[in-house]
Amino acid sequence: MRRYGSCLLLVLVGAAVLRISLFSELYLRYVQAGLRPYLVVSGVVLVLLGVVMAVVRRTVDDHEHGDGHEHGHGVAAGPRVAWLLTLPALALLLFPPPALGSYSAEREAAQQAAQGVGAFPALPAGDPVELTVGEFGSRAIYDSGRSLKGRTVRMTGFVTHGDDGTWYVTRLRVTCCAADATTSKVEVRGAADGAPPVDTWITVTGTWHPQGELGTDGAWPPVVDASAVRRVTEPADPYETR
Structure with missing residues (x-):
């Protein structure tokens, strides 16, 4: 699972951006209305990039396991602390911060x-x-x-x-x-x-x-x-x- 951490992070960030820009007007708390198309495109790109990376890594894993041994050219798993990067993405996805106030x-x-x-x-x-x-x-x-x-x-x-x-x-x-x-x-x-x-x-x-x-x-x-x-x-x- 650690091999797919960066893929998951990309998907989470992309989903969070799409949540506030495509499926709601929450993005107006942070940027002007004219920037909405750029946010939507960015969110879609991040989600697609995460999915593509996951598919590529799965293909590499299947190839190595099919040969019966590791070739050593797969992408190495990152440090566990990198999973903390998912917290801001989840926060934006589930609990978007309010607009600036008093x-x-x-x-x-x-x-x-x-x-x-x-x-x-x-x-x-x-x-x-x-x-x-x-x-x-x-x-x-x-x-x-x-x-x-x-x-x-x-x-x-x-x-x-x-x-x-x-x-x-x-x-x-x-x-x-x-x-x-x-x-x-x-x-x-x-x-x-x-x-x-x-x-x-x-x-x-x-x-x-x-x-x-x-x-x-x-x-x-x-x-x-x-x-x-x-x-x-x-x-x-x-x-x-x-």
């Missing part, structure tokens, strides 16, 4: 947008206007046209807590995958029921609360005066795209 968000210092203060495009007509947490933050801190003024907005994210009773609707933004995630957050004020538990997913409806000078630390974090806070389920894609 712990990751709280570790990162406030990130300021690179575009600086300037005019932003007009918001669409009608209230409430749907914005991502990142869009709201960029307009609140950098929009010289004050496009958020007088508008009712709606944002969805998970809850993080700050000091002195402050709390935020938060979202992680990715360029490629979870490894490059950065944090966008908006302080929520005026919610009738107070702060929900950490990592609770919510939709906040409210209005912008201006503070500080545009483009300065005094404008961070942006603030929304909440008129409604509703608990929601975690979306299939928990990240915003930069």
